[in-house]
Amino acid sequence: MERDTEVELARQLIAGNPEAFDRFVEHFRAKIFHYSWLMCGQREDAEEVAQETLLKVFESFDHLRDPERVRPWIFQIAKNACLMKRRKSVFAPSKELSLDEFLPTMSHAGGHGKLQIADWSSLPDDRMLRSELKGVLEQAIGELPENYRSVMLLRDVEELSTLETAQILDLTEDVVKTRLHRARLAVRQKLDEYLSTSPARGK
Amino acid sequence: MASHEHNEKCKEVFSLLSEYLDLELTAEACQEIEAHLVGCPPCIEFAESLRKTVDLCHRYQPTELPDPLGQQAREQLLDAYRKMLAGRKPVS
Ligand SMILES: [Zn+2]
Numbered sequence: 083m084e085r086d087t088e089v090e091l092a093r094q095l096i097a098g099n100p101e102a103f104d105r106f107v108e109h110f111r112a113k114i115f116h117y118s119w120l121m122c123g124q125r126e127d128a129e130e131v132a133q134e135t136l137l138k139v140f141e142s143f144d145h146l147r148d149p150e151r152v153r154p155w156i157f158q159i160a161k162n163a164c165l166m167k168r169r170k171s172v173f174a175p176s177k178e179l180s181l182d183e184f185l186p187t188m189s190h191a192g193g194h195g196k197l198q199i200a201d202w203s204s205l206p207d208d209r210m211l212r213s214e215l216k217g218v219l220e221q222a223i224g225e226l227p228e229n230y231r232s233v234m235l236l237r238d239v240e241e242l243s244t245l246e247t248a249q250i251l252d253l254t255e256d257v258v259k260t261r262l263h264r265a266r267l268a269v270r271q272k273l274d275e276y277l278s279t280s281p282a283r284g285k
Numbered sequence: 286m287a288s289h290e291h292n293e294k295c296k297e298v299f300s301l302l303s304e305y306l307d308l309e310l311t312a313e314a315c316q317e318i319e320a321h322l323v324g325c326p327p328c329i330e331f332a333e334s335l336r337k338t339v340d341l342c343h344r345y346q347p348t349e350l351p352d353p354l355g356q357q358a359r360e361q362l363l364d365a366y367r368k369m370l371a372g373r374k375p376v377s
Contacts, residue, residue, distance in 0.1 A: 098370050100363075107354065107362060115351040129351050133358055140365035144373065181300055186331050197327040202334045205341070216348060219341055238342035244309065263303035270338040 083109050085153055085241075092152040096143060107136060114160045117235055118167070120224055127167045135160040154246040157236060161250055176229040184267035200277035215276070222272035230265040237262050294321050298328050302335050 088109070094102035111132045118128035138159050146155050187198040223234060236247040237258070244262075248255045298321050304310050305318050322329050 112350055116347040119349050136362050137365050140362055140369055143369050197330050202337055205337050238339055266303055266338055270335050273338055
């Protein structure tokens with residue numbers, strides 16, 4: 083669902099039109115569930131976070147002054163619900179990733195520098211629809227340290243802006259940019275490993 | 286380990302790639318990166334793989350979905366919504 087549609091549904095609900103209720107709930111429930119599932123790692127917790135978040139959303143709908151902000155507003159509430167729920171050390175706790183660990187390797191065979199990289203030319207294609215690559219991507223995101231995972235989920239999966247993400251996570255925009263770049267590099271590396279080891283599956 | 290094999294400009298580009306892809310750099314910084322990319326195939330190839338990584342995230346649709354919303358949970362939400370509406374001060 084596009085952000086425009088979400089905004090329209092939010093407007094209708096704010097105007098007191100309950101016809102938008104079920105679509106709104108179904109859409110955001112799946113989104114919040116997914117974010118929390120990748121943040122907490124537990125289905126049960128993620129379902130509770132989704133319900134608690136939506137409850138808060140409906141109780142305080144009038145606090146959303148600008149319906150354009152419905153997505154970041156809901157993720158702000160979801161993030162807090164998720165923090166309350168989080169069972170520590172589920173997987174990949176917070177730590178720092180350094181840029182240098184993702185610098186690509188060069189080989190100098192034959193004089194000219196050449197990048198050691200998988201063949202990415204077949205992407206993106208319908209492989210994204212196949213569960214294998216999707217699974218690799220999901221796992222790569224899931225293995226990110228928590229402080230990077232939350233940034234990447236909000237920026238690249240939920241497509242929130244740098245400013246919105248910074249506000250939700252209570253970080254500066256510069257920190258969001260730094261973490262996003264390292265998270266992307268880490269995920270890129272995992273995808274690269276996958277593409278290098280399964281060349282025949284490409285076509 | 287391999288870092289000494291990269292020249293400084295490549296490393297600088299490498300550190301700015303996400304901001305470059307997200308169009309968050311100044312026009313000058315952006316031009317500077319493009320000027321380098323034109324003459325550096327390894328950096329182009331790397332940038333392309335990073336761009337595709339981001340693109341995959343945008344296209345990604347979750348495999349894991351919640352169980353269907355139960356009747357009771359739905360009622361709870363609808364109730365909260367109705368109460369919120371009822372609690373508004375009448376506009377006159
Ligand atoms: Zn270069």
